[in-house]
Amino acid sequence: MTSPTPVVELVKAGFAYEDGPAVLSGVDFAVAEGRAIALLGRNGSGKTTLLRLLSGGLRCGSGSLLLDGAEVAYDRKGLTRLRTTVQLVVQDPDDQLFAASVGQDVSFGPMNLGLPEEEVRLRVREALEALDIVALEDRPTHLLSYGQRKRAAIAGAVAMRPRVLIMDEPTAGLDPHGQERLLEALERLREAGTTVVMATHDVDLALRWADEAAVLSPAGLRTGPVGELLADDALLTAARLRRPWGTSVARLLRAHGLLGADAAEPRTPEDLDAWVTAEVAAPGRPS
Numbered sequence: 483m484t485s486p487t488p489v490v491e492l493v494k495a496g497f498a499y500e501d502g503p504a505v506l507s508g509v510d511f512a513v514a515e516g517r518a519i520a521l522l523g524r525n526g527s528g529k530t531t532l533l534r535l536l537s538g539g540l541r542c543g544s545g546s547l548l549l550d551g552a553e554v555a556y557d558r559k560g561l562t563r564l565r566t567t568v569q570l571v572v573q574d575p576d577d578q579l580f581a582a583s584v585g586q587d588v589s590f591g592p593m594n595l596g597l598p599e600e601e602v603r604l605r606v607r608e609a610l611e612a613l614d615i616v617a618l619e620d621r622p623t624h625l626l627s628y629g630q631r632k633r634a635a636i637a638g639a640v641a642m643r644p645r646v647l648i649m650d651e652p653t654a655g656l657d658p659h660g661q662e663r664l665l666e667a668l669e670r671l672r673e674a675g676t677t678v679v680m681a682t683h684d685v686d687l688a689l690r691w692a693d694e695a696a697v698l699s700p701a702g703l704r705t706g707p708v709g710e711l712l713a714d715d716a717l718l719t720a721a722r723l724r725r726p727w728g729t730s731v732a733r734l735l736r737a738h739g740l741l742g743a744d745a746a747e748p749r750t751p752e753d754l755d756a757w758v759t760a761e762v763a764a765p766g767r768p769s
């Protein structure tokens with residue numbers, strides 16, 4: 483069976499900052515349409531660098547970047563095509579926000595695409611609603627709290643309606659409500675067909691939200707189903723990641739013979755609650 487062509491793909495990608503050691507080498511990373519991918523790895527492992535290579539902000543020192551299967555040309559036309567497909571929300575919102583007000587900032591990208599005013603207004607409204615910041619539309623960006631700036635920066639990317647939305651630690655600094663709102667917004671985007679790649683240090687969030695994981699460790703990049711990779715103790719140790727809560731609970735239940743080897747593991751407290759309820763109502767656990 484042949485898999486469909488990834489939307490964007492790094493092939494044997496290598497990169498080093500000027501006069502620095504290699505940050506990434508020989509990295510293969512395919513982003514297939516419609517996926518939710520969590521990128522994990524310790525501080526300084528190269529997550530931000532990888533996301534910048536993927537979105538064209540940095541250029542591979544070796545290897546290549548493909549868009550819909552064709553090598554990206556780093557000229558004006560090639561980069562414009564890449565940037566209308568792939569949007570990166572950077573780690574620090576202060577590196578992204580520059581307009582005087584939230585509304586102006588979010589409208590900047592769509593306006594730059596040359597869209598009619600009506601369409602720009604619609605997209606801005608939609609993006610502000612998605613991130614729950616409609617009330618902040620006229621507020622000066624420099625007076626916002628960190629979490630509000632973070633949401634405004636994400637809204638700016640969402641307003642571009644990219645096929646691939648890449649976010650560098652989007653939940654860092656958001657309060658629990660803000661995180662839930664963001665996950666809901668991402669769910670709606672995914673339902674609309676948007677592919678999402680997110681760098682995060684939160685293994686629980688990754689297990690709950692992603693279907694694929696990409697883990698950077700000194701051995702390189704490993705990609706695969708999130709449940710499988712985040713249950714691999716050797717990989718977690720190499721990448722200095724904690725085992726997710728759900729994986730630990732599943733192990734405990736299995737060790738006590740309460741959960742079958744092939745049964746789905748709980749990924750959230752709500753999953754566990756549903757499992758307990760089902761088991762109590764209709765016990766069918768392996769003996």
Ligand SMILES: Nc1ncnc2c1ncn2[C@@H]1O[C@H](COP(=O)(O)OP(=O)(O)OP(=O)(O)O)[C@@H](O)[C@H]1O
Pocket residue numbers: 499500502505523524525526527528529530531532573
């Ligand atoms: N502009 C730069 N110039 C030189 N070296 C850099 C630059 N940006 C990052 N590096 C180095 O590249 C390596 C990878 O950094 P990167 O920011 O990609 O890591 P990261 O996984 O995103 O880390 P974090 O979890 O802290 O965000 C680090 O060793 C870092 O010091």
Ligand SMILES: [Mg+2]
Pocket residue numbers: 529530531573650
């Ligand atoms: Mg980073």
